[in-house]
Amino acid sequence: MTLLVTSLFRLGRHLPLWCLHGIGSVLGWLSFGLSSRYRRRLIDHAAQAGYGRAVALGSVGQAGRLVAELPRLWLGRPVPVRWDGEQHIEAALQEGAGLLFLTPHLGCFEITAQAYAERFGARRPMTVLFRPPRLAALRDLVAQARQRPGLQTAPVSLAGVRQLMRALKAGEAVGLLPDQVPPQGQGVWAPFFDRAAYTMTLSSRLAQAGGCRVLLSWGERLPRGQGYVVHVRPLAEPLPDDASAAAAVVNRAMESLVRESPAQYLWSYDRYKNPR
Numbered sequence: 411m412t413l414l415v416t417s418l419f420r421l422g423r424h425l426p427l428w429c430l431h432g433i434g435s436v437l438g439w440l441s442f443g444l445s446s447r448y449r450r451r452l453i454d455h456a457a458q459a460g461y462g463r464a465v466a467l468g469s470v471g472q473a474g475r476l477v478a479e480l481p482r483l484w485l486g487r488p489v490p491v492r493w494d495g496e497q498h499i500e501a502a503l504q505e506g507a508g509l510l511f512l513t514p515h516l517g518c519f520e521i522t523a524q525a526y527a528e529r530f531g532a533r534r535p536m537t538v539l540f541r542p543p544r545l546a547a548l549r550d551l552v553a554q555a556r557q558r559p560g561l562q563t564a565p566v567s568l569a570g571v572r573q574l575m576r577a578l579k580a581g582e583a584v585g586l587l588p589d590q591v592p593p594q595g596q597g598v599w600a601p602f603f604d605r606a607a608y609t610m611t612l613s614s615r616l617a618q619a620g621g622c623r624v625l626l627s628w629g630e631r632l633p634r635g636q637g638y639v640v641h642v643r644p645l646a647e648p649l650p651d652d653a654s655a656a657a658a659v660v661n662r663a664m665e666s667l668v669r670e671s672p673a674q675y676l677w678s679y680d681r682y683k684n685p686r
Contacts, residue, residue, distance in 0.1 A: 419480075419485060436474065458605055493529070494642065510583075512626050514628060516671065527559065536561055540566070575619055586616070645659075647663070
């Protein structure tokens with residue numbers, strides 16, 4: 411099994427994006443067709459946000475592309491990337507403030523950290539939380555992909571949170587997926603598309619403790635394998651001290667990004683589950 415997985419990844423690293431995305435679309439539709447639970451959750455979550463079947467079905471192939479593009483992003487040649495809103499990063503770097511990037515499960519969230527490291531990492535490195543894959547065959551591959559110039563990793567633990575805090579206080583960058591459901595006791599219930607979702611408090615804690623600039627970012631996946639656009643937006647609302655109010659602000663910010671390209675959001679993610 412290990413040999414098969416690593417062989418597929420090493421083969422996929424050489425394929426063009428358009429080919430990987432074609433394969434990913436097939437994988438996405440296979441998952442959608444074979445799992446009634448997956449299918450129901452994807453459609454229900456899109457409907458909860460006010461989107462019909464056209465958006466829900468449009469996201470099926472995008473979810474598959476998210477998986478199929480990983481060999482190229484982790485191990486292959488650099489992919490074409492354009493920027494939209496990089497002036498917000500430049501302004502923060504000139505101020506000397508730390509940067510906290512909040513990125514939802516939208517588009518290619520792997521490319522946002524890579525693109526930052528490539529363009530800005532020599533000036534201010536980025537640290538991201540890293541949870542090793544359950545599949546042992548992928549652990550070394552992921553570790554190799556994440557440890558690159560300008561990009562550092564922190565474990566999903568108390569020590570990792572402290573590492574993120576230190577990075578922000580040093581004026582460096584931190585990347586976080588705030589729409590990921592945290593374990594029990596590490597979040598609060600806050601509305602996400604008008605339904606209560608258990609939401610991490612880590613993003614607001616980091617922002618307040620680090621005295622940093624909070625930016626929103628997401629990686630748009632372009633059609634026909636043309637590459638990606640990394641969009642950067644300022645946080646429209648200040649983060650209040652109250653944890654529940656701050657979580658609601660973060661969720662509204664994530665909603666605003668999802669509305670930019672709802673078909674690229676990972677509606678199949680179990681966002682409304684109870685924390686473990």
